Amino acid sequence: MLTEVEGNNNHLIKQMQQELGLKWEQVRNVISLLDEGNTVPFIARYRKEMTGALDEVQIRSIMERYAYLQNLAQRKKEVLRLIEEQGKLTEDLSKKIHLAGKLQQVEDLYRPYKQKRRTKATIAKEKGLEPFANWLLNDPKTDVEKEADAYLSEEKEVYGVEEAIQGAKDIIAEKISDSANYREWVRKETFRKGAIASKEKNKEKDEKNIFEMYYDYEEPISRIVPHRVLAMNRGEKEEVLRVSIIPPIENIHSFLKRQVIKNVHSSSVDILEESIEDAYKRLLQPSIEREIRNELTEKAEEQAIHIFAENLRNLLLQPPLKGKMVLGVDPAYRTGCKLAVVDETGKVLNIDVVYPHPPKARLEEAEKKVMECIKKFNIEIVAIGNGTASRETEQFIVSILKKVKSDVSYLIVNEAGASVYSASELAREEFPNLQVEERSAVSIARRLQDPLAELVKIDPKSVGVGQYQHDVSQKKINESLSFVVETAVNRVGVNVNTASSSLLQYVAGLSKTVANNIVKRREEEGRFYNRKELRKIPRLGEKTYEQCVGFLRILDGEEPLDNTSIHPENYRKVHDLLDELQLSTSLLGSEELKDAVKAQRVEEIGERLGIGEHTLKDILDALILPGRDPRDDLPKPLLKKDVLKMEDLMKGMELQGTVRNVVDFGAFVDIGVKQDGLVHISKLKEGFVKHPLEVVSVGDVVTVWVESVDVGKGRVSLTMLNSN
Template sequence: MTITQYIAAQVNAPAKSIEAVLQLLQEDCTIPFIARYRKDRTGNLDEVAIEQIAKGSRDYEAIVKRKEAIAKSIEEQGALTPELSAKIEGSFNLTELEDLYLPYKKRRKTKADTARENGLEPLAKIIMAQNADDIDYIASKYLNGNVANEDEALQGARDIIAEWVNENVYIRKTLRRIFGRKAAITTKPVKGADPEKAQKFEQYLDWSENLAKAPSHRLLAMLRAEAEGIIKFKIEIDDTEALGFMEESVIKNPKKETAAHLQKAIADSYKRLLAPAISNEVLQEAKTKADAVAIQVFAANLQQLLLAPPLGEKRILAIDPGYRTGCKIVCLDEQGGLLYNETIFPHAPQRETAQAMKKIRSMVNAYKIDAISIGNGTASRETEQFIKKIAFDKPVQVFVVSEAGASVYSASKIARDEFPNYDVTVRGAVSIGRRLSDPLAELVKIEPKAIGVGQYQHDVDQSQLKAELDTVVMRCVNSVGVNLNTASKSLLGYVSGIGEKLAENIVAYRSENGPFEDRKQLKKVARLGEKAYQQAAAFVRIPNAKNPLDNSAVHPEAYSIVEKMAKDLKLKTQELISNKEAIAKIKPEAYATEDVGVLALKDILKELEKPGLDPRKSAKVFEFDPNVKTISDLHTGMVLPGIVNNITAFGCFVDVGIKESGLVHISQLKEGFVSDVNEVVKLHQHVQVKVLEVDEARKRVALSMVL
């Protein structure tokens, strides 16, 4: 099987497109670059399809490497027959390959190994042949210093047979199918478990369901409960069906005396070797699938969060609210630079309300503040109400923003490098302000999983989670583009073709030489070669550049084409940009080249209409119900405004202005069946919800969007 055939079986794309992507990846092209600027070569594949092809390529290479290692190991043992070699060569399934390798794997000494050392393998072969009678008499011929009697001889032979049964590829494959369809996960509580911890997993203290049908969140919850010592679980099937199939496969002559010994060996093989191994395999497979679902939920949420509407370049006063320690205030300029910081104490116990109001008014006037950003943590609602009572001299928009990850950022090296002379409280307030002006630019500084918009993100495969979230961040950064003269090192590091080290070099170059005047200047950055320039250039923007195309998504390789378009229309390049009437006259087919095809040219024309357009919407002010501040203010039947702040496979959580977010179960999102929560709601969406149930003791609120 070729790599193209292997990938084509998993990805819905033509072979020609797969081969083009593989070639481009081999040329060190990045996925954002391929998706955006090589559409004509790939047949217009999007980033998701290209990522799947890249993953398929990695998987194929891993399988090929494993096949080589297995064949080499078996060959070194002098056991690689032409038949076995052909089986290994023809298999592209890792599980099947491991089954083929199982008899030759180095392992701890087994019961079968001891029996072989005691000379009992010929006896096992006689029993397995199923032709002999008077097996006790035959067994008596194999007695020696280590085998005292016929029973010991027969037991040793059965140990060898049990191992052969265990190593039978057909039996393992069929049992996997049975377990895959019919295995149940059954839980029981652990005696003496912490009652407080156990309460969180109350549903799973005595639970049973088909493993294959268990939703991702339920399986991950059970695994966490088991890890925390709350429950024990078993993966099991009806043994009768499994043993019946195995006996049919092995016993060819049930009337022979050997049949009874084979039955015992089969039962032993199943109980001691096969059932534990395969139940563990199917659990791991179910866990892998559950991880994939949870990671996709997290990735979708993260993408929505990163692409949340920015307020833009405004002067912002940011507040990290608090009671006893006060509210930390920072004033930021249009680029997010720190102008001033202060602490006020408008709430209990100090209640310096009048003084705090005076300070806020003074700061808004002194620093020409356009908007106020309030963190949504402790004392958020009270701080919002306090701010709205202040009579400002001009209109000032007030926003409540998510604090998720702000404390992680404030204690990070990035934050210390940015603000070495300020403590974590000031840095946290800066993050709250900056994530209003540009959520993407600020949130890339935080490890994605610390943003907290997933389900069971600490329970899934961490390397897969990191890889997927990094991919999402890169996708978002490159879809928006970055200002080359203001972007942080963290933001630049996600730009196609740049990475962490080159991002440092760009920032250093900017510090030494001042702002970039054109994209070509990037080539002067230390270690930024022609390939990196090709991959990165079109994803960076230079506002007010000499060449207006430097502030667009048009790739420098197409500048000459745009100039020719303008010349043919007797216009200057600047006059063509945003000139819809002139752009409508251009026939892309007339300008196609080997590198820039018709699909790329259509993108260029769209970009010329609205150069550098940010795909994100604008930030909107949201107001909670002023009468609801704590869970005790809620009662059944209330209809409230809320913001979706987390999406899971089983529903979404909505912030209605109290500390606890309420759950809208998937069945309550809308009338009728919903298969995917993301089809109905998006992160940060403003919604109306009805209170269904309030459980103050457990701090749980059930909501409905079916009003």
């Protein structure tokens, strides 16, 4: 026999299965795995047989929806109890509450029974006027004033007919406002036919005219796009704009009259009409407008967070430039350009400063220092930060590269957040003897070598790939971005012998404390030689070990499988497989092993070894390509040899560029001039594009054509539509 909890869970699972278009077993198994304390990356990677190979996003959707439905079920239970205690719970009301699919519907149904502060209606009820209000609502056949006379009472302070009628009107207005059916209709009608408008409130507070288009703006609620909602919200918050909802008042009044007035010839018609107008203007309209603004904001925030998360994911998964000697340059005028030489492993070999720009402008000395640096350390790539003095520094570096005989390229690196990192406690611990700007130069160089390892050290909101990220719920955006970083880190895997604590703490199951303990053990006792050694780390228990170990790699260790994504729980079966093939783990990645695996029937291997289809496929992929980095499949960054100025741009010019940011209305592309150019959503491809993310992602290398250039405003319009 099912317990109440099991029965309720099964009901929720069935509902989620239908909503998410998944199988019942998939939803049930994910919830079960989460309840057992498994992490999302672990479930996605190592429990594919149980989930039907759901990815991290699908698993998180199940987790979030389950939490919402549990919260909804709990609130229903609470509301039913509260109404029951008042002795007002009917079978019909109970059924409506049970069937409600949203928290808003439950709150609407509970509204008439909610304990309120003293209102006009509660005062009128205390004066005994509720029966009179009900009489007015029920199509009275007799004279209203005559009936009102019966409710006059000195004891209850009802001294005249007008006072009695007014009290009844207050009660009727609140009844109308509290009706769940009326509220839902008015809300939907306002969404469907209402508009949102903004007016200028204080132009002086908008020095840069950022909100100019919203000084006198109106748009249907049903059509407004998320980024405009957030723009209006910001303008309102900064007291530049006054924002309001313009409802379809006539439609709403007509609807309420049809619902409330049972007989248009009744003696109470005028009173009821006045009550309806008061109910809407004083009670319903302000409340519904707040709800609509909140709903618009919530949807806009969800979209902004989604865009930011997608951009961040693509930024984190940018392909690393492995095995390169890099010169990082943090540009500046007065304080000079800081230089950092970083070797193939990310180790800092040299720090210096040059002054190629005014006010000091020691150009000859700067050129000599950079030339010597390139030659001494065999620099292959120069990474230039895109902050202040970036383009002037680019011209300076290019002039040097033309004189250098070796093959050296350069790249402009998005340094968003580098200054945040450089001044952080983490950077001070990592480079206690370096100045803030010197740390920034190191960070810029390392971003080129391994974007993921470097960017995890920075608050995700500071990496410069979002829109309105400071205007949304900080709790929601932090949760979403942390999930993105965690997913990216675990998808790539982490070298446990070189990873920073910042990187390790994003590995499934690892806390900041345990990550620090791993680094401390490494510093005190030297490198790890096999995954089993991790069991000795303080605070790293059996469950944590199970969750994290498959994502931690050990290169050149005692067990070759430790440098793969294969989980130790499957090692015995993998060794059995290799024994059958008469191969050893020393042959991982060899042509011999590839040929031997290809000659096998995968289904038969799985049956023999008792390994599921999805898990077996992952194991075979790891044996064929051990240490594979999924980022290697992506296009490499666009390396440059020469400089381009905005004045060089001409309409129709064809260029290659890198997508730096994707927003609702288009994509910003770095084409090598001071300002990123905008490709509007309408210029991304032929035909309708619902959202730019369908066409481009952060880090994509794209071909664009110049549409227009405004040197004064520093604006470049681009298109990806080739007119030729």
